[in-house]
Amino acid sequence: MLDIKFIRENKDIVIAGAKKKHIAVDIDALLALDDKRRALQASIDEKRAEQNVASKAIASASNEEERQSVISKMQTLKELLRKEEESLQEVMKEWRALMVSVPNVPDMSVPDGESEKDNKEVKQWGEIPEFNFEPKDHVALLLANGMADYERGSKVAGFRGYFLKNDGARLVWALERFVEERFMNRSDFTPLIVPSMVRREPFMGTGYLPQSEEDLYKTQDGDYLAGTAEVGAMGYYMDEILEKKDLPIKFFAFSPCYRREAGSYGKDTKGIFRIHEFVKYEQVVLCEASHEESVKHHEELTLNSEKLLQELKLPYRVVINCGADLGLGQVKKYDIEAWLPSEKQYRETHSSSYFHDFQTRRLNIRYREGNGVVRYVHSLNNTALAMPRILTQIAENYQRADGRIGVPGALQGYMGKDVMGRVQ
């Protein structure tokens, strides 16, 4: 959510930002409604002030006659007040609905664009592997090596269901220990295991609701299943006022993740690239309200993830997401994409974004500055490692002529070997 004052004073910027994101929102209607809201509020405040004065007069009236005369005057005022309060309520309802639909303003450095195809590459790392045999895709590789079972996966769990077995399961556990150890060595990150089954408020606060309701699983008790640990981690300090000295707060958060993938029925239907249920380690940062701080942490979070891919020796690139590929609250987003040989293109493994105070305003997470001023903190997040998606890139990039899969050097200690699978 943006500050209504900011919208009022920077109408053109907000309209241009929404256009860049290709999100339809009627700012003029919002501002007209806001004028109405403020006029009503002022009138109500005035009447209440009158009522407060009268109340004191009634309490301290010297005689009954005087008392009764003020009371009867207040009875008519009460009726007027009631009417105005009712219309304010209606206005507020509409006002709130509009307010949560106003997107955050993207950064200057965000490129224009219609879709993810217009994302702009800003960095490439690693060498794209050349094979002297016909490389297979991850679907076949994992199956042939007994590392995944899709048929039984869908028998048991339905569409996009999967089992990981043998070295497939062991590889996930190895990756967990790999990433945990990297972050455990950093005292600035607080390890956090977060709930996946979460109330509505943190979803509203992080911006997943109300817009993306159809992408979420919902329980019969009205809770939702989170598609990322960001939701629970951001909810952690909801409705709290932090101290400046405690910032930045960095979470290394783990959770199972659930996504309905409602809008992507045709995409990535095979294998384990796009699935309903997975696990993810997520970096979440709360920092003081400064654009420079946000940018600094954004670059750092992105680099943290890049280092993991570098250790795994997976070729990747970093793209700046274009306007249309940004979420409602995001100011700027980098996707990190690792090379997928079977598709001869990079595919997303990480997504790193910052929000300024868009989320924290909704979540009501603030901090006290030294001078006593209370401000909304800034928030950011980025994937640390998501599994099993990363198995697709590992399997394909490390595949061998004999059909087996090499173990990345950084994982050999955890796996206890340097090659996975079986000879065909």
Next chain:
RNA sequence: GGAGAGGUGGCAGAGCGGUCGAAUGCAACACACUGCUAAUGUGUUGACCGGGAAACUGGUCCGAGGGUUCGAAUCCCUCCCUCUCCGCCA
């Protein structure tokens, strides 16, 4: 699943329908005192919306939403949440 208790400021915790934004304690901050620390004394300290250059000023907020009343933290209703006990289960 059954029974009960409760939700008040950063925390703890009082609070007769009007003088309650709310006693008191703790914490924090400032000043004083003290060789340092500790202790002590004095004072200050809520958030949000609006007006104002500012000083200041009007309004709102005691879980949420309704109701009664001239007036609600206080009375009534509904909902949400938390806790305790019993049962069940890991």
